Amino acid sequence: MPRRKLSATTSLADFKVGVDNVIFSVDSQQNRLLVLLVLRDEEPFMGQWSLPGTLVRQGETLEAAAYRMLAEKIRVENLYLEQLYSFGGPNRDPRESSYSVRYLTVSYFALVRYAEAELIADGVSGIAWYPMQQVPALGFDHNQILEYGYRRLRNKLEYSPVAFEVLPELFTLSDLYQLYTTVLGENFSDYSNFRSRLLKLRFLHDTGVKVSRGAGRPASLYRFDAEAFAPHKDKPMVFI
Amino acid sequence: MPRRKLSATTSLADFKVGVDNVIFSVDSQQNRLLVLLVLRDEEPFMGQWSLPGTLVRQGETLEAAAYRMLAEKIRVENLYLEQLYSFGGPNRDPRESSYSVRYLTVSYFALVRYAEAELIADGVSGIAWYPMQQVPALGFDHNQILEYGYRRLRNKLEYSPVAFEVLPELFTLSDLYQLYTTVLGENFSDYSNFRSRLLKLRFLHDTGVKVSRGAGRPASLYRFDAEAFAPHKDKPMVFI
DNA sequence: ACAAAAGTGTTCCAGGTACACCCATGG
């Protein structure tokens, strides 16, 4: 016989739900992968860096909360956003001890264009792009969430065209290659092989326009063609 | 200047958090992929089939809730469980309208051995293995969750050794092959190629024991060696 | 003229595909 009602000793938990965003961008000038961190100006973890997050409001979608948070911190036109993972164990937020509330967070993973992303300095709390190698100890379980997001980023790069959300509309093949090497490491592929493999797939169109950057032969600007990419959707290892 | 407090019009949402499990198993006799459904015996969606789910209790981990739910429905020794996705938009649960509470669900994906899984009939509510092709309209947004879990299952099969969680300790290579074809479809690979590719990876050990099933040459029983598999972890497309 | 960056081509080899074929058992 199933119990219809729970006894008092096993009552349901009450939750506040937050979203925490792992927002990446790539500084192609300095070849660094960056993550957006905020300096907390209230308890808990006041004075410590953490992922930007917010609590979900009445009537608000999870994704809407993630977008709202993002819009509060940076102005950006193009971005890629997807849900990552949910962390909801008890005692992951110090505020839980005082009140009888649990805090569950749904983490989101975002990728924005570094060049066009304008940080919104609100004067009080700090906000900054941190190179992935220099991320400090974060508040809450945010180092774990960040690690999770980093893994997802590397996976995404391999089989999905997220890179083109971060690159400008027109880009050179070296731009693309450098993006991959800064995220994935130096030894994922030879440049010329990377180049010919991608071109053979025929979803990168040469605009014919050349651009010169200091010494060396000028490079062609390419454009990503989403429709031409479609057949490769869900196929593994398109880019590597 | 950041607002420290929210105005009354944008107050935080209060949540109950549930877990919904997409529990798969494979009937290798009949070559069918099965999913566990329960017949709801209370509102909302009374009398309709849905994924088995439960609400998270005080002090309980999300994963613990998922395991508790599973243990209430089936007795099983070996199983694979991982978090899938969280659905938390407003109005996804009819109960929300009456009270000022939102229902967020963290879905979990599970794989169990069909042969050893014993359904716990509690006499009142129905519970059954449904072939994936015959799944009816489910309560809540559970068809969407199921679709999500199905996608995850197919991906998992390709690069992770989940199959061996579902197969018995000793199995023939045809058992393995049939598992893959029933989940992935007929045309994913030739049997003999599938066979030689896997054997070359050297994590399947031939026990030498032969087993005969009706007509035809008897097959060798193999055992999966988790340690020998370790180097292939995180490598893509191990099985296809 | 030379260095630096972009782009092309070539050779070699692993690994996948599509088969044909052999083996052992039940009926």
Place this chain on the structure above:
DNA sequence: CCATGGGTGTACCTGGAACACTTTTGT
């Protein structure tokens, strides 16, 4: 002895890895 399923082998080909080489610019 033949159908059935298990198991082995081979010939072909694609596609990646490594690397040499050419082209076009800045200084």
